[in-house]
Amino acid sequence: MHVVSTVAELRQRLDKQKSVAFVPTMGNLHAGHLHLVELAKQQAKCVVVSIFVNPLQFGANEDLANYPRTLEEDCEKLKLAGVDVVFTPTVETMYPTEQTILVEPPAIANDLCGASRPGHFRGVATVVLKLFNMVRPNVAVFGKKDFQQLFIIREMVKQLNLPIEIVAGETMREPDGLAMSSRNGYLLPGQRVEAQRLHRALQQVVDAIQGGNSDFPALESQTTQYLTQLGWVVDYIAIRSSHTLLPANAEDARLVVLGAARQGRTRLIDNIEFDLH
Numbered sequence: 001m002h003v004v005s006t007v008a009e010l011r012q013r014l015d016k017q018k019s020v021a022f023v024p025t026m027g028n029l030h031a032g033h034l035h036l037v038e039l040a041k042q043q044a045k046c047v048v049v050s051i052f053v054n055p056l057q058f059g060a061n062e063d064l065a066n067y068p069r070t071l072e073e074d075c076e077k078l079k080l081a082g083v084d085v086v087f088t089p090t091v092e093t094m095y096p097t098e099q100t101i102l103v104e105p106p107a108i109a110n111d112l113c114g115a116s117r118p119g120h121f122r123g124v125a126t127v128v129l130k131l132f133n134m135v136r137p138n139v140a141v142f143g144k145k146d147f148q149q150l151f152i153i154r155e156m157v158k159q160l161n162l163p164i165e166i167v168a169g170e171t172m173r174e175p176d177g178l179a180m181s182s183r184n185g186y187l188l189p190g191q192r193v194e195a196q197r198l199h200r201a202l203q204q205v206v207d208a209i210q211g212g213n214s215d216f217p218a219l220e221s222q223t224t225q226y227l228t229q230l231g232w233v234v235d236y237i238a239i240r241s242s243h244t245l246l247p248a249n250a251e252d253a254r255l256v257v258l259g260a261a262r263q264g265r266t267r268l269i270d271n272i273e274f275d276l277h
């Protein structure tokens with residue numbers, strides 16, 4: 001496995017590769033990331049993983065400075081997983097000059113997570129496009145846990161005619177159902193016990209809808225109230241068409257229920273995609 005941090009080294013390593021599968025990450029890797037690596041290995045002979053904590057996607061009051069950086073452990077895991085190249089650019093490599101050209105994502109980027117994180121998806125789309133141009137993969141793998149991110153990246157690839165196939169990996173969960181996330185490490189012991197309730201609450205919404213309840217706004221506000229009473233600070237609970245991410249209606253065949261809520265200072269997100277009919 002080669003660990004490279006400049007674009008020149010990266011290009012040198014990838015020059016003769018016929019097919020490359022790429023997994024972009026911000027590091028602090030867990031089983032969820034390794035699952036994406038496994039999917040990448042099924043897609044191409046050469047697997048590249050990037051580790052870059054992207055300042056452009058963090059808001060002023062977010063956890064950029066404290067975001068867990070565990071490069072050595074990450075590289076050990078990636079080596080064991082059979083990754084070929086790890087790309088660990090510095091901020092100066094990614095942004096040698098002020099990034100004044102930005103990818104403007106579609107309006108849905110200002111909804112759901114984007115409503116409380118203005119500019120977040122602009123930062124994600126911009127860094128992902130830059131990484132795509134550096135790595136030039138045939139396939140790129142993203143997790144479904146970040147459902148809105150996946151949606152926006154698919155849209156970017158489609159609308160900008162990028163010659164890259166996007167593959168989506170299922171959300172990996174802890175035994176109690178909590179979606180794996182680098183941010184789970186911030187949870188205090190009591191919060192960690194409570195954290196699994198977000199997934200359970202979303203599952204209850206799915207069960208209610210599949211059981212015939214089609215009052216989506218009521219289900220959203222009841223679930224918000226339920227979590228709020230238990231001490232969560234809820235950003236949103238939303239029932240959406242999984243095809244458009246717009247508010248769902250009873251005609252949509254495939255839905256997704258998404259949630260974002262805080263346990264203390266830790267913001268957790270999760271979602272469940274399901275068929276209505």
Ligand code: PAF
Pocket residue numbers: 024025026052054057124127128146149
């Ligand atoms: O999902 C992430 O870890 C990040 O948003 C990504 C896609 C690596 C871009 O920085």
